[in-house]
Amino acid sequence: MTTFDIVGTLNSILFVLCLSGLMTQIRKIILEMKVHNREVTAVLSLNQFSSSYLSFYGFFIFSFLIDDINLFLFWTRFFACVLTLAIIFLIAFDRRNVASISLFIIGILSLILAMFLYHYKDEVDAYAKNAAIGLIVVSTILLIQGGMHQISKIRRDKSVGVLSYAMNFFFFLKDMSNVAFGLVMGFADGWPLIFMGMGSGSIKGAILYQFSWVKKLNKSKVSQFAKIQA
Numbered sequence: 001m002t003t004f005d006i007v008g009t010l011n012s013i014l015f016v017l018c019l020s021g022l023m024t025q026i027r028k029i030i031l032e033m034k035v036h037n038r039e040v041t042a043v044l045s046l047n048q049f050s051s052s053y054l055s056f057y058g059f060f061i062f063s064f065l066i067d068d069i070n071l072f073l074f075w076t077r078f079f080a081c082v083l084t085l086a087i088i089f090l091i092a093f094d095r096r097n098v099a100s101i102s103l104f105i106i107g108i109l110s111l112i113l114a115m116f117l118y119h120y121k122d123e124v125d126a127y128a129k130n131a132a133i134g135l136i137v138v139s140t141i142l143l144i145q146g147g148m149h150q151i152s153k154i155r156r157d158k159s160v161g162v163l164s165y166a167m168n169f170f171f172f173l174k175d176m177s178n179v180a181f182g183l184v185m186g187f188a189d190g191w192p193l194i195f196m197g198m199g200s201g202s203i204k205g206a207i208l209y210q211f212s213w214v215k216k217l218n219k220s221k222v223s224q225f226a227k228i229q230a
Contacts, residue, residue: 004184004185007180007181008072008184009072010180010181011072011076011178011180011181012072014170014173014174015076015080015177017170017173017174018076018080018167018170018171018173019076020170021164021166021167021169021171022080022167024164024166024167025087025163025167026083026087029044029090029091029162032162033094039094040162041091041094043154043161044087044153044163046095046100047149048143048149049087049088050103050146051142051145051146052146053085054138054139054143055140055143055200056077056081056084057077057114057135058133058135058192059077059132059136059192059196060073060074060078060080060081060114061117061131062129062136063077064117064118065128065132066189072181081107088100088103088104089104133192136195136196137192140195140196141199143196143199143200144199144200144202147200148203150163151207151210154210154213158217159214160210165211168207168208168211169208172201172204172205172208175197175200175201175204177197178193178197178200178201179193179194179197179198179201181193182195
């Protein structure tokens with residue numbers, strides 16, 4: 001096996017963990033919905049999940065528009081798109097507002113567009129590839145902004161709600177492996193992976209810290225309550 005195959009396989013394995021993290025998030029939302037009828041997803045940032053979808057979507061298109069289709073990227077990003085859309089659907093079902101419903105519909109339409117691009121990729125290759133790269137750059141910026149929005153919601157509510165630690169941890173590992181995979185691919189084709197991995201990994205690391213912050217905050221509240229009772 002070449003270095004590319006080894007790192008690509010490792011990246012795919014870590015991305016499978018990322019997919020399992022998305023499924024864990026879906027499971028947490030559904031379980032909570034069985035207990036509470038509404039406002040289950042209040043702490044979840046629609047901004048963050050929609051920007052995550054955009055980043056997966058950008059790499060999904062990019063994977064079949066580069067010179068040789070990259071199957072490592074193609075299948076992992078396709079399933080990531082589907083699972084992230086499922087989370088957006090659950091948020092839309094819970095909140096039932098225009099923003100969440102509209103984003104879910106846009107996501108469905110974008111997958112239909114991707115099928116069109118795949119079928120006619122020889123005709124639209126150059127334009128679509130540049131558009132996909134542009135989408136990756138924009139989605140990275142939106143991912144950072146979405147992550148900051150998620151952090152602000154946690155800080156405001158002083159709670160992580162149904163946000164999954166496992167999902168964010170696996171995303172962080174995936175981002176680090178993206179950087180390594182991008183380096184192995186070579187800077188010419190791999191720089192979008194490096195750029196995305198560094199940006200997304202940094203904000204995911206910051207979100208992971210919020211779990212520790214909330215835990216310490218809750219311990220502090222319990223300690224203060226115990227002193228008052230004493």
